[in-house]
Amino acid sequence: MYKRKKRKLKAAVCLGSLLAMGALGGVCGAEGNASTVVTMPKVMENGKTIDVYYRKGLSPEAARARGSVFKTESMILKAGTVRMPGAKPLSCDILFEKDVPVTLRDGTVIYTDIFRPVDEAKHPAIMAWSPYGKEIGGQWLDDVPGRSGVPVDAVSGLQKFEGPDPAYWVAHGYVIINPDSRGAYESGGNLNYWGAENANDGKDTIEWAAKQPWSNGKIGMSGNSWLTVSQWFIAGEQPEHLAAIAPWEGFVDHFRETANRGGIANPVFPELIFGTFASRNLIEDQPRMVVTHTLMDDYWQDKIAKLQNIHIPAYVVASYTNPVHTHGTFAGFRQIPSKDKWLRVHNTNEWMDYYQPEPVEELRKFFDHYLGGVDNDWEKTPRVRISVLDPGHEDVVDRVEKDFPLPQTRYEKLYLQADNSLSAKPAAKAASVAYPVSQPFGTSFTMTFDKDTELTGYTKLHAYVEADGSDDMELVVLTEKLDKDGKQIPDKMTGQPIQSMGFLRVSQRALDKKLSTDYDPVLASTKEELLQPGQVVPVDIAIWPMGMKYHKGEKLRLTIAPYQAPDRNTVPPFGKAKVTVPADGYTYDPAKPVAMKTLGGNETEVGAPQDVVAVPPSRNKGKHILHVGGKYASYLQVPVIREK
Template sequence: MKGSMRKMLCMGLTALSMGVMMPGAVSAEKAAITMPQKMANGETVEVYYRKGLPLTAARARAAELKRETMVLKAGSIRREGSKPLTCDILFEKDVPVTLRDGTVIYTDIFRPVDDKQHPAIMAWSPYGKEIGGQWLDDVPGRAGVPQAATSGLEKFEAPDPAYWVAQGYVIINPDSRGAYHSEGNLNYWGSQNSKDGYDTIEWAAKQPWSNGKIGMSGNSWLTVSQWFIAGEQPPHLAAIAPWEGFVDHFRETANRGGIPNPVFPEGIFETFASKNYIEDQPRMVVTHTLLDAYWQDKIAKLQNIHIPAYVVASFTNPVHTHGTFAGFRQIPSKDKWLRVHNTNEWADYYLPEHVEDLRKFFDHYLKGVANDWEKTPRVRLSVLDPGHKDVVDRVEQEFPLARTQYKKLYLTSQKTLAGAKEAQEQIISYDTQAKQPAVNFVLTFDKDTELTGYMNLHTYVEADGSDDMELQVTVQKLDKDGKVITDPVTHMPTFSEGYLRVSQRALDTHKSTPAEPVLKHTREDLLKKGEIVPVDIGIWPMGMKYHAGEKLQLTIAAYQPPKADSVPPFGIAKIAVPAKGYTFRPGEKTAMKTLGGGHTEVAHPELAVKAPATRNKGKHIIHVGGKYDSYLLVPVVPEK
């Protein structure tokens, strides 16, 4: 990079203690820089970059760069305890792909051992195309995915080559730009990453083993990549299978409700390995707190997606729930399907019956198999019922459900939710510095009721002692005794949330509906002393069954930043794989190497971005009754 193309970042102790770096001074190691970057709208933005893990870090679990081709034999295994291969696989390691700007990235390719042409499925991410910095073994209980469920050839969150090659597919596992040995700087989605995915798909379609039809699969980051890359309309991308992933990075994860949250991005950043620089998105979160050109570039072009899509969502993912439903609803494809599960993204993705279901989808659109896939119900819905039995795969025609009846539950001074508002104006308040700075409102159901869809809290608020408020709103189910019901698998409560920095309360009236407020995020309107303002706080979609006597609890609380340990300890698991040859026969004595390191192994801990202090001070006052039309709008679903 030329000197004119970057500014060094100040390493002062004050800036570091705030978790924010200021441009101007030079780091001795040049561990952090800014670079001008052109966004999709043509505007140039100075984007922060910094160094991530070196490839030598144990936590990175990096593979050496070595181009080679080998046949992985049927019956061999990648790891002790993993599923044996059911067929021979031609494995091409570190195949170079040259992108339109001359940058070379590297991809692994798994394909049938023949000279025929096959469809391919690409899994796009920077996590490492072999083991890499994130792996299911890092997650408690492997998130319910037995090691024997897959071969271990898969990259994290991606399709298992052992299964798909046996079904006549090619699996393409790239390390995206800047990841591991791939050239360039590592980017988070956006226009650059999308174009790189486009180029790789078009490269793959020209290979002699390709039938010209490429699909995409995988969950989380790999799903977000699908929304973005498909939005660029690569001619040979024939179908996608987004399995839980957001579409609007600002609104759905980084600055949800306008509140900067760098904790999750920072935890993920610390698992990335690169020879070059990595986009310092955690720092962009805390320095670009409005929906500017940078964040506009992080919104997928859903309006451009006309190809078939098999979309999988859940109601319980704190990062992906809203975006997955939004993606399904907003893409104009006439061939789209939605399945809503009741477990977690990883367990659902690798469940054998769901793998078979996905194969039927890809067989139809990538192979042209007449298998009646198009007769699959357009929506298969789960409805959660903690304490009882969930509804799974209920056939519906659309989402949200057309038969939904929206009902207003009014907030009362008695801290209940009622069918009518109080005649007199009342106030409810809490001290933001209290041990539990929150207020609960409860409704007891007099009959069995299903609430499935979007919720909106419309209320009037006032700040006593501050010019802003940061609110966290939660809706959850309680049993007949008013106790939280935990999930029998995760032992965690099931709930849906909404967030708001009140200064960013302005609505985009063209996109908002009564049940789904959409915020502009283009300005801040700070509060004046004694000012009472109406706010709409969208609560992510939920499908929940309440039985007579059970309760719905609405909690309005002062926002508390999440703790750093909310991100799994990625990179810590020790993974033993063959030192040479990639797979081996079960029971065979072979030289092994162990990959994995310490969770605390961070490239530059002094540059870690911490959650900024909240704007909450003094008291939060909620106005109800009389002229204050404060209510929770809920989606009541009558039985068919």
Template structure:
């Protein structure tokens, strides 16, 4: 226990050194209720003001407008295909008395309709994050949608045309909604439950509510559906994690606040915002706070249309895990080969999702139940990807798990080398890594979960932080860029070796899941076995092509890897929300400031890595070190 306390204290001190707060700090610890209503202390701080340029917020103004067919939200966007009734800033009172504001888009009639809710804190109109901020709009043309949609959410113009109501809340604390802005967890799940039950009683509702959207809006679905609102009839999670600690914040036990900090800086609130970046670097074990950030996906029994990919660095693992753990009798999985935003707004995929919701929210007998349960993409850089291959399950039942052993000649081989050997690298060298390759002697498909088993030693440190990656190389040994994005594709794993303890109850033969409830620091000369989970991948290798395994010292990612949210300047009408191109209208331009930060002195930076000295990999003989690959027969 003394050893554990020393480790946690050292982590906290490291945080304090790398992220000192000034005398003008806005950081405070506040009571926070977790699932069992127990109160714990959680850091909060100030984010963007709701009137900040970067926030691209909207005035609080309760009104009902009729958006006319053929009108435009912005130049270049798709014209509205029908009249839409727009109810702006409708107040919803949650069970604790907090009032949040939602926007409603509905058909211009007096009928009862199903509704689809898109839950996030990004802004229910333009907001601090937008596709225009992403290079090339991630491949989504401006005229693919109407511009009425909130970020990562369904386009009201498409759905209202087909008789749906779109509900866009500003979640607790976001923009003008009351309270402090929070990240997922049981409080957000209860808020979503309350909003769904409110929606089901409205005069325009047929009593059935669905949920849809990417990323944050998918994570929200896992949490809210896990609370089992009676009127939530179907969900469509389109890439989103289920376990915030294990899958993003402290993956492999390594605190990584870089991406969460970049996202935090886009949030706007009248009040405070849960300082999750600070929780990441101060709460480095899976404690009560992080347990509350695991969605109760095992409670989900309603129909679900789940969409995943192999290439999302935040959501890949959680999407597959969510699909496998939900208890729905009616669930479908589709794995695409592009990116979440591009895939979501593709016309054929919107139509596919419409068939799903038509069946479960409208009761249409449209044959959706005959849709294949699993449709996979198999990536094949340098050749043609396989898309929508029909399967029965994931991972595939016909998988053969095979071992490739590490060898001192930088190869992966099919049997363990006889002699005890070592491969090492220095942390401060130009190339702090070791790479091993395997050449396929026939066409081979590797689809599913990979696992790396190593025997490691740290010289000059009491811990190691590792990043491992698997990628496809050409027959000449060169990385092969993806045809669609131009990027190379890797499947990755991470590990802070002191948190190597495996949770035997949650793990499987092909996937180790770590406990993260304590740390075992390394002693001088100690050699320890570790299992590193590598996220799912579907990849075709042709005869002569190579599989590359790289083991390297972990380095924190760059904030520059996150899109410059808030940078795009977006022009919209000053009045009436949409406009007729034949009539003059005054426009206003919002955004254009991606460097604006609510509390600059309180920014959280990545703590210093624990890597020092030299990493030694023990292989062969008594030290079997191998990569487990899922070969499809």
């Protein structure tokens, strides 16, 4: 176990941190450009057929793709050499096998890079599964302001984006497997997004790896974001030789947690990701599926991980501040039936935490135990450790708990009042608060704490709403901490206030009764119920988990506002960074200059710009009315943590 007292990064951008509030603008079928969009029938696991959109993306030669020369070969990367200027030198010799072919169950051939010790021994292996490119690729930390807190010399540059650093792991006796999944770069087939086909491709690759002469038969998986989502899905297919996973922030339900969160079709995140993919073939046009399949159907059911099948050991790492991954990471931990599972909630960001020395060492202890058979007392590691954020003060880090949600949670209701306050008691008389949808900040409700209070866990808004001038409403709700003067408190890392959000398209307000809990309502999204003039309806809006400390005199503010699309310039400029690597070979002696080449430098390059998916029209018109008090006792339910 390790402790970090402070979050030191002054500027960090987490992938998706500004995406959750809207959809990416664009054009579709621009004049003079032929569309590349096609549909293909896809048979789902239940036997039903869905027509799925596909389109062209970047070519592997595109500058933004930052691809490598395709060549199946082996070489020794010598200790002391570096991959790129400023990167960490290798501490040992590494046998690098490049573009190794792997044949999948249907005959499709994909290609993987393998980094392993230079010996004849059998080793445990860790696979990092994604389509981003096994060598640099369309996304790279240098594209992100401040490299998200990861110094250049913290890693060797051998790692694929969001994956484990081969230089570290090979030095400790591991093999790192970095595949380009189906359709990515030179891998055969069409590039797809998660689901059963993608998961079984990962399963095939794990079983292939376990049969290699260098394998001890135990394969693990690791990585952030897409690489975490892949772990949930691949582990759900139960590969025989997958021995342990380490999901480090990633969603489990693509429809509810990113694409159509709250029932609002949001192509921004998949469109952003799509723009970084490179393929010789077609790419699943998930942005178009987002705006054309706006209810939970067989297509989206296939994009839900089979958590119920995961019984292997899992070391799960979460945070409260990732609007793409927070909910799914906690849901994954809660729902997998594995008896050997651990949760750690950090207080920085997914990339910074993943590459810091202490978490890396702890992850190795986990894998040493379950992949290497080392008796190292890993199982004595506390099963749940959390952080509690405290902007303006010092965060709590690595506090040991029994479970999540915390067993000592007491859910309390704060009732919305007509004077825009929150109170422990509902108002006796019914009233309303309204705002025009042209007012982007909507309306807010505030309360002041009369004693130090911790709110850690799931929050929800139960409200009575009415649309004046429309038959639907699209809402965003958020909670945040204010100082004693009612001012926002900037986060130490980003300089922005920490907010926890929820979303709802009111016509999709019906809940899934099997999946919902009192503290975490889950939408069914199987039908639309449009509003009638003057109709007041109750809604439950899930606000993703947060751990926050409020001191006496500080304030909690709830904001309810009309959902609106953000400016696309708020997303990281993936592909912009110019990455310099050797023109020949793979690593070089920094004391002996060699010819170099530059990759990247074009964040606007898109495979088929005429086919970028546009923002769906807003359903917000006229005025939103919130009913409070009397028979309309709208409230914010918060998770109050009793002092031990």
